Amino acid sequence: MTVHHPQLTSAEIACIWTAYMNDSMSKCVLGYFLNVVEDEDIRPIIQLAYDISFAHLEKLNHIFRKENLPLPTGFTDSDVNLNAPRVYTDSFMLQYITHMARVGMLGYSGFITMGARKDIKAHFMAGLHETADLFDKSTEVLLSKGLYIRAPYIPYPTETDFVDSKQFLSGFSLFNKQRPLNAVEIAHLYMNGLTNQIGSKLSLSFAQTSPNKDVQKWMLRGKDISQKHMKIFADALTSNDVPAPVSADVSITDSTTPPFSDKLVMFHMSLLSAAGTGNYATSAAASQRTDLVLNYERLSLEVALYAKDGADIMIKNEWMEQPPTTSDKEKLAKKKEK
Incomplete structure (x- = not known):
């Protein structure tokens, strides 16, 4: 079987660029959380989230270098003050991680569907698994501390039913x-x-x-x-x-x-x-x-x-980093004429 090594598609470049931006931001936020957290039950969850972001950045760095793509600036140590006083409570930090894990799972699911190359899909499938595990562990700690906000309960239905009026759709x-x-x-x-x-x-x-x-x-x-x-x-x-x-x-x-x-x-x-x-x-x-x-x-x-x-x-304020774009053919043509 012939093994092909095609270059990354625009969708795959978009995915790894977006993932790098998100993980570099998360590493800054979670690094600060680690410096100020006090609850020893919550600290391991923050550490796990930090380790996931750190490992993802290492893998993404490798992909960018391998493909000879310019590495995004993203967010660095200059974007976080690890010695800043405590702004958030420990329970909020835990709720934040749980929420961002939800966002991450949705993001990774989308990235997987846009990838064709096996190594790119494998990276995002692993990311989905790791983020789902983080969500599960953070939810368990929230539940153990009585902090998990459950969805409302409703009575169990006693039978199946079908819609019998168009008024069902009307609000x-x-x-x-x-x-x-x-x-x-x-x-x-x-x-x-x-x-x-x-x-x-x-x-x-x-x-x-x-x-x-x-x-x-x-x-x-x-x-x-x-x-x-x-x-x-x-x-x-x-x-x-x-x-x-x-x-x-x-x-x-x-x-x-x-x-x-x-x-x-x-x-x-x-x-x-x-x-x-x-x-x-x-x-x-x-x-x-x-x-x-x-x-x-x-x-x-x-x-x-x-x-x-x-x-x-x-x-x-020149804070918005531009995603990779295709070349402007008209601009290139005008430049050639000059």
Whole structure:
């Protein structure tokens, strides 16, 4: 059997570039967490997450060198102050890792589907397995400490049923009561409320510690958007007598010393905004009540506009690293004419 060694496709280059950016950011964040964590039950989870990111960067470095591709700048030691005072509580750090593991599993699943070369697929399949293991271990610690926010319970159904009216799809009616939420819709409302809780606390912490006025303003706007979305999702649940997820943890200290560079925190919130938009699209597709679908669509637009303003700040300050691009043929032709 002939073994071919084709060059990387555009999709594979996009995947390894994105993975490098994400892992280099995670290494900075987790390195800081390791310096300030106090709970000895949580420390091993942070260490595991750090080790995964560190190992991934080593493997990605090898791939970039092997393919003679320029290594992204990403995020380095200059983007983190390991000696900064404690900004987050231990329980929030654990919840953060659990949330980012969720984001990572979705990301790796997508990377796997875009790869054709065996070594690239193998890297991302291993990453998916490692991230799933991290999620499992962090969830177990959350459960053991009574910190895991469970999805709402509903009564077990006693029989199977089929939709017998088009009103099942309607979320608006002047004369009839809205049908109850189904389990699929509840699950997505719960998860989107949970992710916005994390986003709200992170954006507040970044606003609290950033010295840049534009960043502060944008982060506070992000906090307000997250809290607004949390209320919409909570209202949708409570109006159907389903409890909304609540976290009692304080999460953030009073420290105003920045542990991370503005470049890093802007990238981080942009990453979470992109993940949130993807979650809303999935939730809209899975929901069958039209009022929920419309909510997800309008909230997605709000997040997209917010992300666009964040990108403008990053470009203005030269913080946005450009992904690999194809050559501009027209520009090359004009240059040749000169």
